[in-house]
Amino acid sequence: MLISSEKIYKAADYLRLSKEDGDFSFSSKKAESDSISSQRKIIERFVAQQPDIELVAEYTDDGYTGTNFERPQFQKMMEAVKAGKINCIIVKDLSRFGREYIDAGRYIEKIFPQLGVRFIAVNDNYDSLKFSTSDSLIVPIKNFLNDSYCRDISIKVRSNFESRRRNGEFVSNYTPYGYLRAPDDKTQLVIDEVAGEVVRDIFRWKVEGMSPVTIAEKLNARGVLSPSEHKRSLGINYKTAFQTNARSKWSPKSVIRILTNEVYTGVLIQGKRTTPNYKVKHTIIKDEQDWSRIEHAHEPIIQVREFELVQKLMQEDSRRASGSDTVYPLSGRVYCGTCGTLAKRYSVTNNGAKYAYYTCPNAKKDGSCEKRRISEKELESTVLAILQSEIKLILNMEKALNQIEELAWEHRETARLDKAIEVKSAEMQKCRTMKVSIYEDLQDGLISQEEFLQMKDGYSQQISEIEQDIGKLKKERAMIQDGVANRSGWLSQFREYQNLPSLSRASVVNLVDKIELYPDKKIRVVLRYQDQLANMVEFLREQDATKSVPEAEVS
Template identity: 35%
Template sequence: MERDFKPAMELVIAVYIRLSAEDGDLSDEKNESNSVVNQRAYIHQYIAQHPEFSGARILEFCDDGYSGTNMERPAVKRLLRQVRDRKINCIIVKDMSRFGRDYIVVGDYLEQIFPFLDVRFIAINDGYDSKDHKYGAAGLIDVSFRNVIYDLYSKELSEKVRSTKKQLAEKGYYLAPFAFFGYQKSPEDKHTLLVDEAAAATVRRIFDLFISGLSTHEIARKFNVEGVLTPLQTKRTQSVTRKWNCVDQDSNYWTSGTVRKILNDERYTGKAVYGKTMRKKVGSHDIKRVAESQWTVVDGAIPTIISKELFEAAKELSASSHSAPPKVSSRIFYRKVRCGHCRLAMTRMEGTNPYYICQTYRRKPDIGCPQDKMSEKELEQAVLASIRAMAQFLRKAEKARQRQSDKADRYNQRIEQKILAHENSIKMRQQEKMSAFENMVSGLCDEPEYKRRCKQCDEHIGRLEQKIRELQSEKRQLPDEKSPAESVLPYTNVRTLTRELVDLLIQHIYIYSDTSIEIVWKFQDEYKRLLAELKSKADTTNES
């Protein structure tokens, strides 16, 4: 006799809510029930209407403004991490498209991952509850087709949004969420830009100083000494709180790159430019550049700050004062090396023996960065040695992890055997109840005797079920099958450093002096966790 769905642990429900970027763009047309507020109310109403969820602990995970075509969403990643840690045993969403639109990925979770982890999944609008499908979603044609439709709909919607934006751009509408430096959005029309006179004065001054003979380094240094507001800090004064991809979000610090970016921005002549980049595929965060011939350029679409003649003069001067940029393909540490003090990118100086140096002092003398040179050859040797040492450390940690996994697996097998024995005892007691009922019907015993035997069996079954729950809670969590740090394991004896290897393993390299560097690994969190585990194990050994 199969028992009803009864979690062996406290019922923890994960309420997952998602509002896509496309929904946000089309907020005037979309159904209100797709909003975050209404999704939340809708799911909580469903929970309240089902007594089986009474007393459950409810956790909420919300991705606001994320596409459902991939699983690289902050909230869904936190949710799945807690699922893997066995901290969640039920997930409820408005419909499957909220969880994901990639039908292959969603299918894997419904058919394999969630059933394996004993996680109940409910999609309210789709009428899907995994409790009713013992073997996952396999064989449910309507579910499979619905996921395919969601996936195709997402791609179609993305193309429609892109096409609509292109049409608006061709008409001169400004489509970016924020105005760029020198402008501000019109209060009456978010697609119209107005000149921000204070910032525009800075833009004009940059062009005038550059034409007069100052380099971008000298302009940045001058502005830093004078305390001129940077583009980012100008946005902060306009109550823009978004985080951009830069080192220090709060410092007012000009760089030659910031100055050069303004000098190269043709939009200051009144041209609206749209479509320089695009996502490689729907839902991806990877960006690819678009050929200039495919850009959408509309002349006179925004107010002019710089005349075309002045812009062309600055462009010509810039071209004559700079040689062709070196090929970056041969740079092993391309975009990796930063100053450990100001956290900004260090400059690679070409020559027979290339070296890195922080040039912040040239633009902001009071910042205190050292002027030590870091030889690229010496840096290569140090990084290569660090990779080998890291690989050897991780190999030891991996062996220790495997031993722990094997030990936990054997322990869990013993628990499973005890659970199986208890479950067999429960089945025997259930058969006793059935035999007692048959004896009562055939007259071999009276009703009071039948009830007495049933009560004894129920009490025994209750004790066994309690033991099963206790045994389930005693199970040891098995380590993840594959650690992110495993990508470095093959390099215990690597002799040659390549850019591909650096890109694979290293996030940043911070230089504090010619004898002090810090490597930030791409698996930094995993590395710290392994260190903590080994330290804990060493402390336990010492205590014993």
């Protein structure tokens, strides 16, 4: 085909590089990838030798995949084409245009000809203006090879990332708030002392009774940088979908994300999300059992027992006391001893004085529960006296433990939990084996389809319950190991409050599991760590050490 010397094509060079191609940088200090600069030079040299082409625009998608055409600069270029501003598109080679051979072929063979657009791939020696019969075979083959290459790269990248996650390497783009990349190993996390202290404050305030709303307000009032602003202050080019203002502030949601993130206990959880394949970029959430979870992957900011306590508090009533930033000391802890319903706090005014009391809501609602009422002041006084007495007895038992052998009880408990986990794991494996065997029985005609489905659901339920039991045992073991590592087990909670002068929200949530109300103002205080306390008493009896310790029923 002869080229008309009168027509000058208004061309745009299109440059692209994906993250997987290796040169893309997240750094704000680097304007563009080296490959992008190289692509530009190749196209400029080519245009300099073409008298019928004038380069009028450039579109660059740096860091975007070639497996689809949902790229911002590509879409902008197509708008310019439809507006008649461009009638020629030049790329370095077909792989820079796209690696999805079906859509790439559709653009080259259908869309561009319909729009009157000349398409040139410099290194592939393809020019739609000089189209030949051989090109009709070569171009689709090259597009197919590019697509296959993309698929292979995707598989390798996924495999590499999965392997690194299993090895405990941090592979995400951005570190969690409170952590930085280690200077000598970018795949490991170290504590950011400035942000780490803020994380400790957030957990402490929650234990003291503050809600996420109050905590966010307090951080903003103190001028503490939000997680995204803190990252930017460190020179990190950070973007988030959660930000709605030019300068982000602390919000209740950002506080909740921190309070519920296990990373602060030293656990590294990765691989929660994935995409169906290299062509579909829609993100899906993987099943929890498929997540990568590495214990003790880095130094914790928060101890396991404090994290577990906060998770429980997040599920409880967190309404503030009137005129206070925190909830009432006993909020979410008082229950009816008969029906188990959470007791309700009522406030009345008598002769100008406010009076608060707790009662079972069912007694007033439908009379299904016997009436019981106790004033808040009297209840707090009684709970304080019980705590002071129980703390004294528990610390006496701790002294007896110290006389036997340092941390002997903790080591015994760890061994007991390891054995329990082993037994549960064997039980789960047995269920899985049985689940497989019933399928074989179905194939052999020994059971019907209905029996198979019923038995399959039964085994699945058992496996799920066992997995939950193992999870609880592992958390309990982690709490004990956390205590051993810090030379301070769960007993430190009671040691911390050995001279408890008054009842505070922090002392209640750290020591009390629940308070049960009974008629005639009788109450029962159930302490936290009931199993540990019972096991400690049993251990002391086994060691014949209880003679020096007063007998006491832990309740």
